[in-house]
Amino acid sequence: MSIIEAKGLARTFTSRRRKVEAVRGVDLTIDSGEIVGFLGPNGAGKTTTLRMLTTLLRPTAGTATVAGSDLLRDPVGVRRRIGYVPQAIGVTAGGTDPNCTVSEELTIQGRVYRLSAAETTERTRLLTAQLDLTGLEPRLCKTLSGGQRRRLDIALGLIHSPAVIFLDEPTTGLDPQSRSNLWEHITGLREKLGTTIFLTTHYLEEADALCDRVLVIDHGKIIAEGVPDELKRRISGDVVTLSVTGDQAQAQATLADHPGVREIALDGRAIRMTVEKGEEALPAMLRALDSHGITLESIQLARPTLDDVFLTLTGRSLRDDSASASQDEQDPEDHHDEALAGAGHQGRS
């Protein structure tokens, strides 16, 4: 059963008398209980889409139903049933006031979601235990560590047991230990509560570790979606690297005609190829090289990563932040989101 359904969701910003299409027609369906990752380079439209689905930004076109309520006609209905954890990087932080205590934040959050005082206390007790925040209740938020503060952000988003929670870059800025710790909490949410989770991320290993399904967005449009493994197989193929002595050009020519070889490039003495079902293609490739009298020095077969998928789809690496989207894809109104980070990187590159 779908819990989020969007059709043709689009957002155009007008800045300096220039129209910028940040999101240009996103269709997506997310089923109840899914963990879905939203992947895309800086300025691709991830945060803009998320902000539209969470009623923070009105779409310029398109419709969506979120948690049973129509996004445009009943935004308050949507707000009642969703949780949202804003990104905590860049200009803005994750939503806690540095001078409030942990328990004050959880209490007011319960009250604005119209929980009774007793329910708020009960939920606070449960969430502090679940998210390892027990004992921190009287502390001011500014005294918490990055991981603790992020877990508090998530607890705030969960206070009213929402059917679906939106996490914008949940682990960005955390050390590896806090990150894997948070991953456990996120998967635990779905296992224990059946919460639907829609998250954006920069980290491919995060998408790999957490998500049932990923949506890849670029230039404001979803360009691929699927189970991570399936995406890797379908889009990238395996990466085979062979080092040869002798005539590399001839080796390249021999291999280029081989069935299943998608891309081939010569890199010094190494020939890099993307090959469908690499492990099956390899023996025949070796025989072909042998028959041309080419000697092999080494063989390497690598499974594709989501980054390879990304590279194939968008022509740029997700890891390489400097290859962020052009200024046109950036969201001029959201100075606090990925757009600014992208602009900064561009300046440096």
Add this chain to the structure above:
Amino acid sequence: MTAAVTTSPDARAQAPAPGGLAPVRPPNWLLTFFSDTWLIFSRQMRLSLRNPAWVIIGLTQPILYLAFFGPLLSRIAKTGALGVPASNPYSFFVPGLLIQLGLFGAAFVGFTIIADWRAGVIERFRVTPVSRMALLAGRVLRDVITLTAQAIVLVLAGLAFGLRAPLGGVLVGLGFVAVVAVSLASLSYTVGLVLKSEDALAPLLNMIMVPLMLLSGIMLPMTLGPHWLRIAAKCTPFGYIINAMRGAFAGHYFDSIMVEGICVAVGLAAICLWLASRAFIKENA
């Protein structure tokens, strides 16, 4: 434990609250608004009391004026130029200082909304069912209470320096302070939310507030000035309010000056609140 969620938008009215925890309250708009305003007010007030330094710093400037500038006025009062009895120059001066307190207190609350926005607090609450008007009203209420408390301290200090005014007049004056606080605070929040930058807000506020203060006749009556200056002063709101307050301090409650002052104060508050509510309610922030 997540409740079944219906996909049909038509079912939303009777859709169960997720998790069965959040009871969907009867949509009594006004009741929700008041209870949400109280929630936000309590939070902001608690934060203010946790760091009372700013409340005290805000008071030092007018108190310094009272101490170091007030005595100079005693001489001028003797000439009759202030329009108040020579024995009581402070009934001229204190109303002006009360407005100055507002101009440099309530008008600068926009900085706190930028800090809240940076902390992600604004977005966090905008995603909840909380009334967006209450996000504004709760904050403005905090500012009104803070400014009124500061005004009371300032009036008491004025009494110590020799201010003599009827209690009714002082209460009317405090009423004006409260209404002015509503105007300036909501305007400041609006500008803060729109600019989202302290670097832009500080010069802008100074650019607006300093001329407004000078043209409002806080230090000396504008009647001393040349014709063009008096015209310029007539075009700004605070002179009317200060004149009404000075009248109240002298015990004149029912004259045209008072009517003018009330109209200007309430009109200004209405305009500022309207602008601010647009900024807080608007879908895209």
